[in-house]
Amino acid sequence: MLQKPRNRGRPNTQAERERDWARGAAEEAPSTSRGAGGSQEARGTSSQGGRRAEASPEVGPRSQQQLELKVAELVQFLLIKDQKKIPIKRTDIVKHVIGDYKDIFPDLLKLAAERLEYVFGYKLVELEPKSNTYILINTLEPVEEDAEVRGDQGTPTTGLLMIVLGLIFMKGNTIKETEVWDFLRRLGVYPTKKHLVFGDPKKLITEEFVRQRYLEYRRIPHTDPVDYEFQWGPRTNLETSKMKVLKFVAKVHNQDPKDWPAQYCEALADEEARARPETGGPTPSS
Amino acid sequence: MGAPHPRSPRPAGGAEAAFLPGPPASGATPGYRAPSCTQGGARRAGIMTDVHRRFLQLLMTHGVLEERGVRRLQKHCYRVHGRTTAVEELEDFINNINSVLESLYIEIKKGATEDDGRPVYALVNLATTPVSKMASDFAENELDLFRKALELIIDSETGFASSTNILNLVDQLKGKKMRKKEAEQVLQKFVQNKWLIEKEGEFTLHSRAILEMEQYIRETYPDAVKTCNICHSLLIQGQSCETCGIRMHLPCVAKYFQSAPEPRCPHCNDYWPHEIPEVFNPDKEREAGTSKANKKPSRSRQH
Numbered sequence: 001m002l003q004k005p006r007n008r009g010r011p012n013t014q015a016e017r018e019r020d021w022a023r024g025a026a027e028e029a030p031s032t033s034r035g036a037g038g039s040q041e042a043r044g045t046s047s048q049g050g051r052r053a054e055a056s057p058e059v060g061p062r063s064q065q066q067l068e069l070k071v072a073e074l075v076q077f078l079l080i081k082d083q084k085k086i087p088i089k090r091t092d093i094v095k096h097v098i099g100d101y102k103d104i105f106p107d108l109l110k111l112a113a114e115r116l117e118y119v120f121g122y123k124l125v126e127l128e129p130k131s132n133t134y135i136l137i138n139t140l141e142p143v144e145e146d147a148e149v150r151g152d153q154g155t156p157t158t159g160l161l162m163i164v165l166g167l168i169f170m171k172g173n174t175i176k177e178t179e180v181w182d183f184l185r186r187l188g189v190y191p192t193k194k195h196l197v198f199g200d201p202k203k204l205i206t207e208e209f210v211r212q213r214y215l216e217y218r219r220i221p222h223t224d225p226v227d228y229e230f231q232w233g234p235r236t237n238l239e240t241s242k243m244k245v246l247k248f249v250a251k252v253h254n255q256d257p258k259d260w261p262a263q264y265c266e267a268l269a270d271e272e273a274r275a276r277p278e279t280g281g282p283t284p285s286s
Numbered sequence: 287m288g289a290p291h292p293r294s295p296r297p298a299g300g301a302e303a304a305f306l307p308g309p310p311a312s313g314a315t316p317g318y319r320a321p322s323c324t325q326g327g328a329r330r331a332g333i334m335t336d337v338h339r340r341f342l343q344l345l346m347t348h349g350v351l352e353e354r355g356v357r358r359l360q361k362h363c364y365r366v367h368g369r370t371t372a373v374e375e376l377e378d379f380i381n382n383i384n385s386v387l388e389s390l391y392i393e394i395k396k397g398a399t400e401d402d403g404r405p406v407y408a409l410v411n412l413a414t415t416p417v418s419k420m421a422s423d424f425a426e427n428e429l430d431l432f433r434k435a436l437e438l439i440i441d442s443e444t445g446f447a448s449s450t451n452i453l454n455l456v457d458q459l460k461g462k463k464m465r466k467k468e469a470e471q472v473l474q475k476f477v478q479n480k481w482l483i484e485k486e487g488e489f490t491l492h493s494r495a496i497l498e499m500e501q502y503i504r505e506t507y508p509d510a511v512k513t514c515n516i517c518h519s520l521l522i523q524g525q526s527c528e529t530c531g532i533r534m535h536l537p538c539v540a541k542y543f544q545s546a547p548e549p550r551c552p553h554c555n556d557y558w559p560h561e562i563p564e565v566f567n568p569d570k571e572r573e574a575g576t577s578k579a580n581k582k583p584s585r586s587r588q589h
Contacts, residue, residue: 069413072391076411079346080422119386121339140340143366149359151348 062101067108073097074112078124082136085212087235090132127213127234135213137238160189160198161209166249168215168230169242170263176220177228180205209233241274242267331389332382337363342383345394346409349480350494353396353405354568380407397497400445400490400523403537403566408497419498420481426461428472432481434458435473439490440503440510445523446488449473491522514538515552530554540565 077097081088098105113124122136167183168175181191189195191202198204206228209215213235220227243257246267250257258264340363345351351359357376364373374382384393391413398405411419421429434455438447452473453466464472473489476482480494491499500520504511512521516538526533532553534542540563543549549558 068389069391072389072413075390076392080419083422115390119334119339119390120342121336122343138343140336140343145362145366146340146344149344149355149362151344151351 067101067104070097070101070108071111071115074108075115075119078112078116078134078136079120079122082122085135087127087133087135087213090134093134125238127238131234135235135238157198157204157208160201160204161214162245162248163187164205164209164215164230165232165236165240165245166252168232169245170249170260174229174231177206177217177230180230205230214239242270332385334383334386335367337367337369338379338383338386340366341379342409345407348408350406350408350492350497353407356407395497397493397519398535398537398566399493400496400521400535400537402563403535403540404568405566406493406497408494410498412501423479424472424475427459427464428475430460431456431464431469431472432476435476435482435489436491436495436499436503437507439522440507440512445521446485446490449487449489452489496520496522516542525558525560527551527554527556528559529556536563537566539563 074093074097077093078088081092093109094102094105098108101108109124116122116124116136117139121139123139124134125137127133127135163184164180167180171179184190184201189198189201193201195201205215206217210217210233213233215233215236216231218229218231220229242263246257246260246263250259253259257267341359344359344363345356348355353376360376360379361373364370373379380394380396387393392409392411394407395410396405396407420432424432431452435447435452438451438455439445449470453469456464456466456469473482473484477484477489477492480492482489482495483492503520512524512533513519514521514524514535515532516534519535521533521535524533524535525539530551530553532551539558539560542552543558543562544565549562550556551558
């Protein structure tokens, strides 16, 4: 069962509790919620025996328990942050979780990544090489019936995203914003009109999807009136593939992917490139 | 796809050995290597398969889930991965997962709703101050509002805090200033996200909050906290003995006095003056095809 190491730096004052409460930080030692109340366990000394380090966390050796706890915090932090689909910055990780354990940050991250993948089936991946931001990729294929047993709505916006991704790919990997709206208008989706499912489609496509790194949105210079272009963002390349998107487009048209030979060739080449072993690992080496 | 490097079954190293470190960083303790010793009598950590992972992923989308829904989820995960035979008994299935989660200081915790004793499950954090999930969903002043409501609920006799009393504390909130109108909406957000339950203008803790925060509540309010005389868990709503003051959850009352001709207080033996509720029967409910809306209307104002 879980040991209950005594945390020397345990915040006891109300003010400190409040601070920690709001931060969700883990200054406190783990105490199990089984059995008798925590108040007895909250005081008193550790019964660890020789395993724990006596020194404060800043200096000296750290115990197995402390390290384990740090990895646990890190795993939870990554899971919660990824829920919002915003890439997680390394600086945020260090600031909110790692703290004094900065010197072993790469090891902690590696361990957290291993646990995330083994336990939850999520792979921690760097968004772009050397970007120092991370996302979680699901190693399990989502299945239609998942929607019936979920507790949240999932993302109804995924349909719209797939359409835009399809448009971009079929048009040669870049498309003007005006062309996107020309197409979407035919589906009853307008930049200026509130949509029952998507809410504000313009905001969704030009802000939300961009912030989540599914799309790149760049201004085209020297255009009047100003026009923008869309391309796939780094998250898209990690989460899906040209072939998958082509298959989606084909399905929508009730045709075969091979009916678009140019795109099919491109998608094949992309598949081959993916099949080659990766050169970089998912976690940073710094 | 997605077969992560499965761990070979561990010797009885339990959670510790499952925590597999790399080469020790400079300055690391000798204890950094996976120890061969165990936490005395630790159970062997189970093995995760895609069935368990999908289960966890989908369970995490629920703040709290009734047992019926958990069983459905379990069956779904077996089905998706093409294994419809030999669906493990739910309790073993969950214990298996929990043995793996142990090293991450989280667990799938089972509890019961305080009003009618429905078994519910939630994935709870054992280590950190348990509102970190809340902390990411709410602003500082919103969290403080919750804390104020929580304090009122714990201090109350009935386990309920009135909307008025909570809103009167709006001026004392940390962070951005919040008006009462806004606070009303925040309280509704808490209800929607299953942190609070509202009944007739009064608020109490949702089973989700109780499961997730029991430990935090016991540690933060050791004097005000109430516990059940039967199950010894945290008690927010329940019945109490008018003579000696001990308290019991409604479902605990139901079970304890189930076949008793004359209910008597387990502590002082005085006559138990309250109405004895019925034990929760999932089968009965399935037959009647009732939904949660048919919960007993009686409020547990029986203190």
